[in-house]
Amino acid sequence: MKNRRIAVFVAAPYKTYAHEITSGMFEAAKKRGVTLCVFSVLSEANIETQSVNIGEAAIINLPDLKKFDAIILMKSTILNPIALNYIDEIIDDAGDVPLISICCDVENAYNIYFDEYTGIAALAKHFVEVHGKKKFCYVGGPVGNKVADNCLLAFKQSMEDLGITISDSEIYRGNYMRESGAAAAEYFIKSGQHPEAILCTNDDMALGVSDYLSDVGIKIPEEIAIAGEDATKEAAIHVPSITSVLRPTRKLGMRAVETALDLLDGKKIHRDQSFETEMVIGNSCGCGKVDESCETNYIKFLTKERDRFTKDHYAGVTFNTYLSGAEDMNDLRNRLSTVVEQFAIRRLYVCVSESHLSEQPNPGSFSARIDLPHSNFGNMRLIFGYDGKRVLSRKSFASTDLLPDMEDHEGESLVFCSMYSLNRNYGYVVFDAADISEFMFRSFCQTLATAVENLCLHFAVQNYAKQLEQLYIRDTLTGLLNRRGYVQCADELFEKARNRKKGFMVLSADIDFLKSINDNYGHKEGDVAISSLAACLKRVARPQDICVHLSGDEFMVLGIDYTQADMEQFISSVYTEIDRFNVISDKPYKLAASLGGTVCVPDADTTLEYLTNVADNAMYTEKKLHHQGCPESMR
Structure with a gap:
């Protein structure tokens, strides 16, 4: 039977929420022998810089979707407006290809989502009936983000069910980051809202609320109780531990792959599938007493995170210095061979557009800008490839093939990311799904893009030197020698x-x-x-x-x-x-x-x-x- 290939579109799969869902996909794909190609925007945020948004979004247009059997969208993770436009085009052009959407209602797609109301309603009821809270404020996600919008609706409905009216001034729309939770808490306090409880749409923002309240001397939960969603590890061992809502993210990811395969097998599937969420009780709502070991465990966690950050930062700086020193493509290949071994990278493929590697004068090679609405990677060259066993020889191939000899990657889960600088698209990096980490996205991919850019600029400067020489000796009107x-x-x-x-x-x-x-x-x-x-x-x-x-x-x-x-x-x-x-x-x-x-x-x-x-x-x-x-x- 022909190996099935599924395309996944997501942003920042190293972040907890997206990582858990994609991990479930990888597990299901491995179990069923499916090839999973994840096309990832590097950052989940809207950078609000047009050139960066263009560069980030380019990867969405890489695959020829006619070569895929199914498509899975994690549209709710993507805030980049240009990437979202590309996703909408994919939805319009999907045709008969099974389209599965996670946590975002998409017409003609099979929608899989969390029943946000179940967990949030339980949370609200607990705060009101057990702890007697009546004055609430809410920290939501970005406006227009479907998951955030659904959570806000669930919160408002649960408050209404309890006879509590929430005004617009009691709602703050953040961006899922810890810093925006702190900013929300500051807004609520300084605007005179005087909440008895602050509920957040994720744990990171709940931790940000906790940071701010602690800094200004407001006791949690005695003066203000807080809660989040996601039930992350840090929230569970935080002091106080954060009362939260548990989403079965990994199961949802597995279901997305299984749904795609069931549809391909001709099975009838409900258009909408939901997973119930449940409340996880911590100390931040007022329940229980803080275990003495919690503080010790949290200090250990913070120490471990600090050490990890320090290690990643050092690795990133070292990596940046090492790769940016490459003198030519052969030198870069040799340095990447060392990096793969040093960082125990399972698989790595660096693909650069042929237009950037030509030594012939080419006016377009220096700018090679990505133009909306479509970007075209064109013909590519594998300048470095490592398949887990050996370094591969360089090969040219069409970008629509994704990799040379793509059939050799059947049953693998691979992640594709753009290599860009501002709005110049140099190609893309491909690595094993098991290597997804913040380091790979923030340090590795971006540093590698800089190294490739430096070499491409070197080629471009050579080309332009030739062109300048021609301009010096040629008449611009006729093209003849002057x-x-x-x-x-x-x-x-x-x-x-x-x-x-x-x-x-x-x-x-x-x-x-x-x-x-x-x-x-x-x-x-x-x-x-x-x-x-x-x-x-x-x-x-x-x-x-x-x-x-x-x-x-x-x-x-x-x-x-x-x-x-x-x-x-x-x-x-x-x-x-x-x-x-x-x-x-x-x-x-x-x-x-x-x-x-x-x-x-x-x-x-x-x-x-x-x-x-x-x-x-x-x-x-x-x-x-x-x-x-x-x-x-x-x-």
């Missing part, structure tokens, strides 16, 4: 003709009546005439010939291995091209030019200056013939 280019290239071609004893052609060309075109139709039309003659010369010239726009109406062509007959044919062909231009052009004037030249096999006494004068004289003789009978104003 006088500086002539000085650089003419002597070399002349010496080649002399050394090889080949016929050397010097052709002089001049636009007729250019002054009349400028005076009667404007200099813009004069530029059209100049560029049109340049195009005629380029079409007739041989690949090795040198075509030069000296200035204004003056041109020159130098060529090697010419005879007198070849030159005459050259001139005739240019006149034919001019006639063809005049036939198809809708210009109110006729393009005309005078051409003259000379051909000789240079010897030791022949100079380029001499040949140039001969060619100019021949051209001016031709020009006099063209001007006979013309009014003075046209000359």
